[in-house]
Amino acid sequence: MQKSVSALFKGGVHFPQFGGNMNIHEYQGKALFEKHGVNVLKGVHCTSVQGALDAYDNLNSKVVAVKSQIHAGGRGKGTLYSPEDRSLVMEGGVKIAFSKEDVEKYATNILGNILVTIQTGEEGKVVNNLYIESGCDIAHEYYLALLVDREAKSVLIMASTEGGVDIEEVAEHTPELLHKVHVDPNAGLLGYQARDLALNLGLKGAAHKSFVKMLGKLYNMFVSNDCAMVEINPLVRTGDDEMVALDAKIGFDENASFRHKEWEDVRDLSEEEDVEIRAKETGLSYVKLDGNIGCLVNGAGLAMATMDVIKLYGGEPANFLDVGGGANEEQVKTAFSIILEDPNVKGILVNIFGGIMRCDIIARGVIAATESLGLEVPLVVRLAGTNVEEGKAILAASELNIYPADDLAEGSQKIVELISGGDE
């Protein structure tokens, strides 16, 4: 259930248990669909109002959809705000245009503005990309998704007749309308599985055939592209009984990036936090949070537990930061400088349980970092594990303002105390 987990977090973060997913835009997803023989409507990607107008002329469709391209769902029901003063610009990040004037109006209102949806968080995302898509004759809207089910340890296909709506509501209130098929990795998607799913969706005749054909192609695309998730909401049956993907949310499994050099062409770095990218480049996992206590920890589980305990003692963590299993002095220094970039940080808690990583090396790294960065906020260091006595001795011998702690509870209490003391 990889995605539901990352659903709790910002997309693409490397908490090990989430795996990292690399998301792509709808227009890129549709290009992939087209390449693999999955029906999509004609559409044009553009980045300017003029581009949108040209796209309208080229598509030669009376009605077109003007769609904001960001890595988040809920775009249709989202709201656009001006980046300057956060004033309301327009309701809805996906608009149906009936004329060239409409296209101009909507493109102007979308490009360069901030789109806030239920999945972006309050800060929203700046829209730099548009997709102009031909209209189509919709007979019915369905829901279709493929993803890796971590409990069943296989690819799961889910489909419902209730498309175009909030599928989480459907799952909660009418789970019988959500049909599931697990694919045996050795057998692949079998014909009867696709046919049964089509029957469950009430598809007959040409639509049934179109669905079965499409599902086979989608499954092959999922596997050959190392997808983590493909979601189509809505998948539509047209008046001509063709099944067409009106949306495309695709995430790739970043662990497989070594065999997909082509992903570099579709990666949109503007969708990722700059500091999180830099952290990733040095082998650190960093996620910025809203609190004021910076944390530097080895191991994702311990890093999460450290945040939990800080909160338990009344503090608020400023970040998640995992320096990994074998961090060196340089990485510790980078970790400190990343933490200190956040102006909210009023104190730092270092929590290291040395396994492969030796406490004396961490202690030297901490001292080197605090000296070169001119650390001014209080620093509590908790060391345990390999070479802990040497590590503690090195810290104790330094002239710096470092407070030692023997366990996580003591360390958390201490940093919370030091910070609240500083406020008075």
Added chain:
Amino acid sequence: MAVWIQEDAKVLVQGITGKQGKFHADKMVEYGTNIVGGCTPGKGGMTVELQGKEFPVWDSMFDAIKDTDADATVIYVPPPFAAEAIMEAADAFDSIKGEGVVVCITEGIPTLDMVKAVSFVNNRPGVRLIGPNCPGIITPGESGGAKLGIMPGHIHAKGRIGIVSKSGTLTYEAVAQTMSIDEGQSTCIGIGGDPVNGTGFIECLAAFESDEQTEAIVMIGEIGGNAEQEAAAWAAENVTKPIVGFVAGATAPPGKRMGHAGAIISGGKGTAEEKFAAFEAAGIACARDPSELGSVLLESLKKAGLR
């Protein structure tokens, strides 16, 4: 008797000639692990020096197991080749002995590779896979013991507490907590946090329940999925020994996301609160702070008349 790996288990190392493999194999020998050799395709016939002793290397796991009668293997093979290394080991153990333990430490294996590998292993019921992306499994002995993985050996001692955890360093924290109340460990198992892995919580709980050396269990979970909830429900029906639990990630913030598919697979959202509630409903004593695992465990042992 400990769980799955006995103190004197004969152990192979896949990827023993690589930098990571050699480094950790050396630490394993230092701890007292009975390493009988290693396997790296293309390096068969050479030897590797660990702690001043030479160890043989085979090209193939079939040959390595035939020649050594190994009980287990530890994999330090890079991600692109790790799933195949798991399948090679599983196939060889199954064909030659009908059983074996495969421990995969490698982090970053593509999820769909693991889907294939886990299915392959599950078709060979005598073979057990632990991991990937985990610290491994350790059974401390009277002196030394069997360390199959990257955990710091010296923090452990032989005893009666079984530990199972999704997380690496948090497992060490749990070990230190048992030591703080003068309790050692029977076996510590890091099952790994990848979306698709081998052995899960329930199999570990079942093994600890039937293991005579284990008298109490520490179980460490993380947010995401619903393995902890299922394990708790299973434990309520099937485990008589005291269990102490912790779940990391209570403060992990809900944030940006894309798509809804994940959240609707099993209904639950995989939050820490959901998991703690499931633990408590199953009679598992919970620590809200890992530094309190020791005191909560001590209380549970007293309640069970074990202290």
